[in-house]
Structures are given as structure tokens and as C-alpha cells.
Amino acid sequence: MLDPVSRVRRFNRAVTSAVGALDTSFLGRGRPLGAARVLNAIGHGRSDVGEIRDYLGLDSGLMSRLLRSLEDEGLIETQVHEDDARRRVASLTGAGKREFAAYEDLSNSQAEGLLARNSQREVLLAAMDLIASALTRDRIALNEMDPRSDEARHCLAEYYAELGRRFKQGFDVSLSRDPDAKDMRRPRGSFIVAMSDTLPIGCVGLKGTDHGYAEIKRLWVAPSARGLGLGRRLMDNAEEAARSLGIALLRLDTNSALPEAGQLYRTTGWREIPRFNDDPYPDLFFEKRL
Amino acid sequence: MLDPVSRVRRFNRAVTSAVGALDTSFLGRGRPLGAARVLNAIGHGRSDVGEIRDYLGLDSGLMSRLLRSLEDEGLIETQVHEDDARRRVASLTGAGKREFAAYEDLSNSQAEGLLARNSQREVLLAAMDLIASALTRDRIALNEMDPRSDEARHCLAEYYAELGRRFKQGFDVSLSRDPDAKDMRRPRGSFIVAMSDTLPIGCVGLKGTDHGYAEIKRLWVAPSARGLGLGRRLMDNAEEAARSLGIALLRLDTNSALPEAGQLYRTTGWREIPRFNDDPYPDLFFEKRL
DNA sequence: GAATATATCTGACTAAAGTCAGATAATGCT
């Protein structure tokens, strides 16, 4: 009753019935679940028939028939793929878009209902983020992105907020040497965002300089995704990006108020060096030769 | 992407695929899910055919056929109910018990696998408890139980541990006036445990005295179940129990280090009175006339 | 004791999901 496994199983039972309720509301639109799932996959931007089939785990015969039934309803259209005439791409018609929007409304109002019933919204959301990250840890994708993208800006805002909480004196970006976005774009550098499904949960920047080395900046992992080895994966990716840019020497600065970061650097081949800049926040400096 | 509704939906997607994986592993035992669910319901102690049908939401014809197929496999036996010969009760045979145990192993190892892949076990479990309580808030049952039962003892142990954390001077049960279990049993008093599925998530004791009043003791709500209005429900139940025992006056003591408790009492008809005992821990005293 | 209600079962269905063996057409490889 109280052991960890029972607690996980209680959680499973609770969410199974919540998930079942959403399926029931989908059925309320008068279409079998299989067809509804295909329609929603297309609505969410999956156009390639083979991709949808893989994503939903469907047999090709079944997939074909579901597409036909959605076509008969006038909700989708299919065309041959422009690069490969064997493949087909599906898209929503006007009616399909309206129908997809109706499913979206159902999903959204289920989510809103769940939040509205609960007085501790933020606590509940944090718990959901944590669990979603843990369950999908094998599907976390590391993507090179523009440091000005919404995803990157979200990560940076969270990163600054966390420094503000953890540094005794707080943190003010304008006092720090905020890296220029163009230094973290190819060919000078890179910016990598870890995405779990649609949520950015971590980032790292590789900032090119004119001093014969590049710097690692803004390494951040969302609290809900800690303990999954994501920091190390991000650093590995950043080093890989540096190698691909022909960079042979990396440096970074950090603060002893972030002990888990220092620990990570020390165990992955970085060595401590003397201060190499005059930024007021860092008190620890590292270097790694690739 | 970052708004609350998207976060809930990301959680739903993550959990849906984890749940789907368990269903797939159940199918691996070569039996349709419907039959597997009935077998598991019986294994978990639901013997009455009608009860299983309600629990699983099955049509009576379908239910009957699933029972027949499990009987044909030699996994269950059915008998007429001893009090009502229209009803039937199902029970596992030896082979059925082994098969049920195999399903239990699948569920347990899925749960263990989920925990093992994560380094922050306790954080993850706390998040799961919180979500399970929030999702099943409408199904929280308040049961009168023996204060010596496992469920009650679990609640009390958690309650003492929390007092230890929240009182500056810590908390030692042996210094407090620990109520005698028989004073919290009918006909002297009562003890109520809030159960969410199999997990005890709150309690309250009604302790009979010989001084013309009864005392409310050990009001506790699990951290994972706060914000659901459970404290108030427990208190309402305790008052109801007091009325049914013919008790007209209630008293309680509490500590100002537990402000949410004091707040609850003040908004539900309790009025502050002078100290009425010499327990070293409380510093606030209340009374309510029923 | 007769009428009504309840619990389960059986037979006869339908719908949905899934499987599998080709058919067809386009592409990739040598």
C-alpha cells in the first residue's frame, strides 16, 4: 500500500481513468478513435503518410482505409509527395481544420478542467512537468536552434531567474557579459535546446570569440528534468558542435553557488584555470582541450 | 508551448504512451485485454459479478462471455452468492492465481522500471502522489477505522514526522498526551482515515473524555493532498461522528506553527478558549458547540 | 400469492481494429 511500487501503480490507475475520459469525449464527435487519431496527427503537422503510420503504429492497410474514410468525410486531401511519387502527403481541408479545432477544444478543456479543480495549480504543473520528463527521457531531442527563438528565450529567462534565486546577491543580466546572439550562431558558435515533446527543458550556448577559444555559456536544465543526465548530454553536444566548427579549445566560467555544475565539469575532462575575464558573477574558471 | 494547458497536454501524451506500453505487455500473455481486466479485478478481491461489471463498465452480455472464456481456460470458478441466488461470485482457481501473479509481475516491473530509470526517486514519487490525489479527488473515501490499523498508523507516523519538522523544538510523542486507542473507538470516540484508492492521505481522531466534551486530535492531510479541501471534509466527518455519539461539545488544541489549521478552525465555527490542558506542545485552544 | 423488479445468461447482431497476401507504381542500384 505504501511501498514505492504501489504508489506508482496508484498513479497509473489514476491517470488511466483520466486518459480514458478524454478518449470518450473524442468518441462523442461520432468518429472511431482510429480516424480521430489520424486526423489529429495531420492537424499537428504530420503530413507524410508513412510518418503518421509509424507514429500511430498502424498497419499499412488499416492506415490506408482510415485515410480513405477521412477523405470521404471531406476532412482531408492527399497528394503525391513532391520528391518521391510513391509517398503521399495528407493535409486538412477547411472542414478538416474546423473538425481538428473541435478536437483541440476538447483536449484543451479537459486540461483546463483538471487545472481548475485544483487550488495548487503551480505545484500540480511542476509535478506534471517532472513526470512527463521522466517518462519521455528517451525521447528528449537536442536541437540546434537560434538563440533568439521562443524556445531559447524561454530557457534563458528560466536560467536567469534561477541564478537570481541561487546567488546571494541576486543576478542582473545587464551587469553580466551577456553574449551576443550572433556569437552563438553558426559559423561563430551554436545554441542547443533540449526539447521534451513541445517543452524546452534545457539549453547550452557555444559562444565564438576572437581569442583562439570558444566559451560554453548558459548551461541550464529545468528543475523538472534533473537527474536524467541531461546536463552531460548537452555538454557532449556542445563539444561536438565545437569540433564541427574546428574549435580546439573551450573555456567556461561558473559560480561555486552552483556545485552540481562544477561537479559535472570536473568529471568530464575540464580543468580549473585562473580567472580569464572580469565578469562580476563567476568565481570558478575551467578549460578543456578537444 | 509553455502555457499551463500545453504543459498538461504534454503530461497527458507522456502518460498515455506509458499506459499503452503496459497494455501491450498485458496482451503479451495471449489473452484479450477485456478478459485480462476481469481476471485482474477478481485477483484484486472483487468477487461479485455485478460489482466487477460496474467497475469495468461492461455490458452484462459481454461480462458473461468474458467470465465464460476465463472459466474455459480454467482460471476462474463461479458460484451462486450465498445470500442472493440471483447473483454470482467468481474466484480464482490455482491456475488463475498463477496467471494473476504473472500480470502482477508485469505491472510491478513496469513500475520498478520507471523508478529505476530515474535518479530522483523520492521527488518522482511525491509528484505521482500529488497528481494521483488531484485526479481522484472526487473518489476520496472517508472511512471510520481502528486507530491501530495499518492505515491509521501510517497517517499518525507521517503526522508526528511533520510536527517534528515544523516545530522549532521538534516533536516527541512520548512527551505529548498521546490519546489511548480505545478513546478513539466507538462508543467512546472515533478515528477517520481518508483513503485515495489504496493510499491513506489524511486522518482525524475524535477522542472521548469523561469531562463532558470530546476532543479532536491528530488532524492530518498528506502534503500530496493539500488544496483539495480534505481537512474540512475530515472535520465535518468528525463532527458528524460526534453528533451520532450524542456529544454536544468539542475541544481541540493546536500550535501557531500550523497556521493553516488555525485558519480552518476559525472559519468553521470554532472559537478560541483558554488553555484547558498541560500538554507542552499546543499554544492555541478551541471549542465548538454542536 | 401475484405482480414487479433484479441478476445473469444466451443468441443474434454490428462496429472497430487489426492481419496478411498480393497488386501497382515509383525509385534505387548495378
Added chain:
DNA sequence: AGCATTATCTGACTTTAGTCAGATATATTC
């Protein structure tokens, strides 16, 4: 050019789930 491979489709299935109208036996109510 010829052959193997790939993506999709079609036809002919099976299995699973679910529905519904009685049939049967037992309980409850007046």
C-alpha cells in the same frame, strides 16, 4: 535496362468489443 526495394493500396479475412432483445431464475413488494 533489368532487378530488387519501397510506399501505398485493395481484397479477404479474423478478433475484439460492444449492443440489444429476450429467456430464466430468484427476490421483493403489496
